[in-house]
Amino acid sequence: MSRRIFKRTFSGPDTDMDTTAQRKAETERPEPSGPFQSAAPRLTLSGISKSFPGVRALHNVSLSLYPGQVTALIGENGAGKSTLVKVMTGIYQPDSGEISIDGQATTLPSAHAAFGHGITAIHQETVLFDDLSVAENIFLGHAPRTRLGTIDWRTMRKNAREVLETMRAGHIDADTRLKDLGIANKHLVAVARAMSIDARIVIMDEPTAALSMKEIEELFLLIEFLKSEGKAVLFISHKFDEIYRIADRYTVFRDGEMVGEGLLKGTGQNEIVRMMVGRNVDHIFPQREPKIGAQVLSVSGLSHPTEFDDIGFELRKGEILGFYGLVGAGRSEVMQAIAGITRTSRGAISLDGKTIAPKSAADSIEAGIVYVPEERGKQGVVIGLPIFQNVSLPSLKRTSKSGVLRLAEEFSLARSYTERLDLRASSLSQDVGTLSGGNQQKVVIAKWLATAPKVIILDEPTKGIDIGSKAAVHGFMAELVAQGLSVIMVSSELPEILGMSDRVVVMREGRIAATYDNKGLDAETLVRTAAGIAA
């Protein structure tokens, strides 16, 4: 540990150790010890369930947080981590289950109530106020008052400085506007706010996602400080190296259920990966006999200044190519570049042997590449326009003659594709907004098929739709490739990736980590590759 960083080490019960001992402590990670060690959890959730219409987000989960310890919450996307955070911060009310703090059963009917119990959450993107000063951010809502009831600015600044000093973050000026600070310093302010309200339970929801290596180190020193102050910390991260570096305990969620917990010491990474992915098959994927043909799309050296680097892969006729990775690995960004929505700095894309350089979505559609985006509502259907106009939207060039629409052609185009997809609607002039989610998804797919593409990129095609609609989308994908189209499927759902893909590309941190043939491929390999764990 360098001298410079050590200077920032927080005071606490353990700082009288010399650096060697400290490093040893970090690598060997002894049983949690110190003045705050106690067997009694600070916060216990037990039997918590929460459902939303059509989705069971949490089922009978439990979680315990201990004072002076960091508990890592681990799980795939959609495992229920965010829902749990919202239950703990009073934003969602659980359908059943018990919450107790220091052994006392309690409820958290509102965010305010959670705040009152000293529960505070630090999010990936801090929810603070950019245009207020550091001191205002720390004391917003509980600012010291003068006798007249106005804000006592002098005391507020002084207190802010004191809080920052105790965290050894005295380099942050209490009068700076928050927007002038980097993300790491914003985290420090968020923690200072937690300290100022005497938070006892600190939830960190992927706090490292936007940080550099050095900033992550600083954040870890801060977490050590919180531990030394006896705070119970919940640390949510996808990154195993971070979890093993900072956490004492782990809790693993899968599909809204708690599937394992314990002390991290003595628990191997592979064991945790197995807990994350082991699941019963609850969904049968269409059987298909892939007839893979010649190369259709080839991408090489595709790079973007900030989002991805040196992406190369090929896609063949009649193939489903899965793209797996953690959220934020850059998969959607790569697809948007191929679809002409974002620009790249380097690299080449060729379709059927011809190099293409799409400058806009219209160029890609023309060339035969369509991108079906992830967010159906925001990026897919145009609610307010009738079904047939939604379907024809990207094909207007073909259904019109020198700028004048030909309604008959639009209708026949819309009819032929919506019939193939078995769309349930009373009329094609019906507003898409009146359709169910699954039927809206069909309209979106019909709209892209109507452009007669060669390559269709589906980004999280079954996210947030019910099981029945999922099966329909999967069946339809199988039909598409059987007809000689090529499909790229970006998905964060392992069963979908394993059940549908012919080959799988795994991305990690903006680069391709590996490409696998989906023969005997197992979920653990994918998760390990995506998270960067050596086998």
Add this chain to the structure above:
Amino acid sequence: MKNFLKYREIWLLAGIVALIGLISTRFPGFADPANLRQVFNDTSILMILALGQMAVILTRSIDLSMASNLCFTGMVVAMLNAAHPAIPIPVLIVVALLVGLVLGAINGFLVWRLNIPSIVVTLGTLTIYRGATFVVSGGAWVNADQMSPDFINFQRAAFLGLPMLSWIAIIVIALFFLVMTRTQIGRSIYAIGVNPTASVYAGIDVGRTKFIVFCISGMIGGLAGYLWISRYVIASVEVANGYELNIIAACVIGGISIAGGIGSVGGAVLGALFLGIISNALPVINISPFWQMAISGSAIILAVVLNARGERRQGRIILRKAEAA
């Protein structure tokens, strides 16, 4: 949605009929066809302007500079006519369209290329175009006696029982109807208003579409400039000062959503007619101009409330179907 829109316009039409009926009880000649033709003619310029504004509002933008554009272009054609009375009127109309187009293109360019919100751009050009009028005219007026008889009488010439001005309005309405419902650009205007993100993915160039829309509203402003000046036979820096708010009011009363994407040619025309009837009728039945303002203002708020309720109901339909699915 289509059905519901019709529903909303039918209500507005019913409101207008009721209003005419109400006025007729106090002023029996009002519902007379000859008088209604007169009201239509009087409202023609507002209708044309409201259509241009409608296209802009549909794309989630706004053009506050239309009245200033009208003033500037009107001054330019008036001065041109005063200096060269021999230039035929159709040529002057083309000049007005082109000058308006240039002013609109400036707005559109700033919105498209520099990505400045349209309300800011056109708030700026609102002042600039009026200031430019002062610069070209040196603050002087162009009076009726300086204008050629053709310049003044063109829009008053009767053709098939209607003055030319009414015919121009009818042609513009028909053109807008065709463009909005039967062309790619019309469809793009609605699509980017309803869902700009999805439109980008569908290959629609949102910036370019907005540019085109501002060019359209600019041309409309220019055309209205000539019509206004030749109707009120005076060109000055003060012409149509503050009139942009009447144009926007006509759109809002006509059910065009300020949030973009919702609205129709019929709605804009009816909204303008509603305002036209109020301003025509109330003076003859001895209601003070301040009441006119209050009535117009109430109509705006009523329209917005009704539209908001309409959109909320649409939301409930989605939910109910989603639950049933």
